Amino acid sequence: MSDPGRPATGGNGSARPPTLENFAPQNKRGRPRSAGSHLCDRCQQHVAKIRVRWPDGAVCGACFTQATHTYGTCPDCREDRMLPGRSPATGEPICRDCAGIATDLSCTRCEREAERFRAGLCVRCALADDLTAVLKPGEDLRLHRLISLLTETGRPESIYTYMRPGTKARQLLESIGNRTLALTHEAFDALPRSAAAEHLRALLVHHRMMTARGNENLARFEQWIAARIDALPDDGTSRLIERFATWHHLKRVRARAADPETNLETVTHAAKQDITEAGKFLLWLRQHHNAGADDLQQSHVDDYLSSGPSTRKAVRNFVRWLNRQQSGRPSGLDAPFRSAQSIPMITQTQRRELVRNCLEHHHVVRSTRLAGLILLLWAHPLNKIVMLRRDHLTTTPEGMLIKLGMTPAAVPAALTEMFWQQSQNPGNRNTANTGTDWLFPGTRAGRHLHPGTLAERLRVLGIDAQRARNATLRDLTQEVDARTLMDLLGYSPGIIAQHAARAAVPMSDYVALKNSGR
8 A cells, every 4th residue: 555645656557756745744743642631821732730820721731841842032021031931912022021921931040031940940951951961071071072062952842762771872971981981982983882872982082082983984985894803714705805805996986085076875785786796796606606706707697696695796897806816717707797787767747746745745854845956956975965065055146056066057047045044054963963064963972864855855755866867867868968067967978878879869078088088
């Protein structure tokens, strides 16, 4: 049975753009409300308990929390403060004094206007007490900075939940407080791999409480190689895979890491697949033919490829590497490319509808809609979209520009406001990912959004990234000449030539550029 909240197929395997009628409703954050017999005058829902009664009526717990987290300029007295009340005339949020609210909403310690979280304290002061008790900072300035950082985040309630007793994060903080976990990469590497440990490590590095060790993706790839080698048998398989992983892949990944514009997540993902499949091939060779790499023949390669899934074609790089490494074997060993059987693509009409979705579906977060527009207008790959920084956007007297390739591309005037808002407030900074230059920051401190996460978010708008990118490149090659397109988008001549051929574009210029190495 299909999901009624997801767009249906359009007949060619592509997703039909959703409409406002069949669009999936967003999940509400927080715990579900308990139904009851009491009516809240704010949300008009029946609830189990009324939290307070204010001049405008009964207020449930959820509405009370929302009210005490509303700040701004009071329209009546023009004071900048908490706005928990409601104007009898307009319904606008107003301050306590103007609303006649007698409830004490000030912290007894810091005296800030805030919901009292515990024993008269606001959540920031209560959190500071808890963190001090756990971390025992003493004279360690780094731990004092950590406490200050966590308590001053945009959503301190998230940190309180994050470090509640019994969680992995709480155990890590207690280990730091007991001085059994040092603030070093070696100490964190010795821990069992967990999201909580990596999140805390990223936080400490981003805010300079731990020294950076270069590209974190490269460090994790090196650790992955070591673990992969240890899992292989010591019959020559592990040594050969270690050489292949180190001299063929790790050397290249280290070279790519020198380029800040390279997304190593996609690079290391492909390398891991090559290394994994090479290990599986050697294990299969030993099991089915009682042979090692020295005895490998083309018939073994053909047998392996014909008797399993298409992912086995990833052994191509390993087989060709063996040809270069072992002089005593025939040099003709090879495996075919794993070529796509079809080119998934949407129609031009569907592409226009998806652009409309990105512009009109305001209940989807701005960053997702903006990333969708960059994909649909300029065919920028997701692994490069997430690596865009705010300085990739520039404003000139003629308008806004976005740098995707060598030559900045003009942002349509109708979109400049959305781009500007994203550059000024990219989001994901309510907890600890502050001070980041990423245009699409992730939830982990100092990191950009993961391409896989972005792909899932785009599906809410009906966007299949691969189909949309292919369609956009097809349309662009029909509208823009080859040299301009490569300079604007940053694609290689070969890629542009492939898409031009599929679009039946005159190829002379593309072939010349491809042969010239541009």
